[in-house]
Amino acid sequence: MMSVQDEAKKAAGRKVIEEFIRDGMKLGLGSGTTSHFFVRELGNHVACGMKLTCTTTSRSTNDVAREVGIAITDPNDMGEIDLTIDGPDEIDHDFNMIKGGGACLLWEKIVAHASKRMITICDESKIVAKLGAFPLPVEVVQFAWKQTERMVAQALADNRVKGAAIERRMRDGQPVVTDSGNFILDCRCGVIPAPAKLEIELNRIPGVVENGLFTRESRGMVVGRFDGTAYVKL
Numbered sequence: 741m742m743s744v745q746d747e748a749k750k751a752a753g754r755k756v757i758e759e760f761i762r763d764g765m766k767l768g769l770g771s772g773t774t775s776h777f778f779v780r781e782l783g784n785h786v787a788c789g790m791k792l793t794c795t796t797t798s799r800s801t802n803d804v805a806r807e808v809g810i811a812i813t814d815p816n817d818m819g820e821i822d823l824t825i826d827g828p829d830e831i832d833h834d835f836n837m838i839k840g841g842g843a844c845l846l847w848e849k850i851v852a853h854a855s856k857r858m859i860t861i862c863d864e865s866k867i868v869a870k871l872g873a874f875p876l877p878v879e880v881v882q883f884a885w886k887q888t889e890r891m892v893a894q895a896l897a898d899n900r901v902k903g904a905a906i907e908r909r910m911r912d913g914q915p916v917v918t919d920s921g922n923f924i925l926d927c928r929c930g931v932i933p934a935p936a937k938l939e940i941e942l943n944r945i946p947g948v949v950e951n952g953l954f955t956r957e958s959r960g961m962v963v964g965r966f967d968g969t970a971y972v973k974l
């Protein structure tokens with residue numbers, strides 16, 4: 741049986757298709773469970789004849805899209821993407837987000853920036869007053885990653901994030917390696933006082949490839965409620 745949270749994610753996916761997706765569009769498909777519900781729903785529309793050109797933000801979303809009959813175009817062949825739909829780990833009322841819980845933040849940010857517009861889909865549990873309870877993922881190159889970790893700790897302290905604990909992400913006793921071959925450092929921040937500034941400053945560190953703060957991308961959100969309804973906030 742599906743949980744109420746899954747029902748809410750599904751409702752957000754249905755609503756975003758109804759409100760924002762039109763025949764002929766070029767779409768970026770996000771990653772994570774919410775995006776995967778949306779991609780499965782989109783597959784039904786494609787099966788009924790909707791024509792779309794789609795690219796994805798992770799290998800896992802490629803697999804889901806192919807499974808439901810959505811052809812995937814190489815991002816290099818997309819030109820400007822009309823719209824990217826993706827999910828957050830946290831989103832505040834100004835559409836600032838933490839992403840990367842699924843380790844896909846780099847491809848997600850590239851595809852979001854290659855798009856005219858990004859709309860976020862989520863269930864209501866993802867909305868927060870201030871970002872930071874969810875650990876902030878920072879993608880770093882494998883070379884000298886402990887040196888990069890020290891510089892990340894300094895950047896957090898310089899940005900008034902007090903006493904952040906940083907851990908390299910592990911799964912089954914092995915470090916997680918992203919689709920681009922990098923490590924993820926999860927930073928337990930508590931509260932992030934100035935997300936836009938921190939996003940820029942983390943990316944100035946040489947070993948940092950990208951971080952999970954998305955402060956300039958999303959232009960709106962479609963939120964699924966636990967009662968199975970959904971609403972749009974622009």
Ligand code: 5RP
Binds near residue numbers: 771
């Ligand atoms: C992956 C992501 C996901 O979009 C984010 O983790 C949300 O996932 P879910 O919908 O499963 O909660 O950023 O890197």
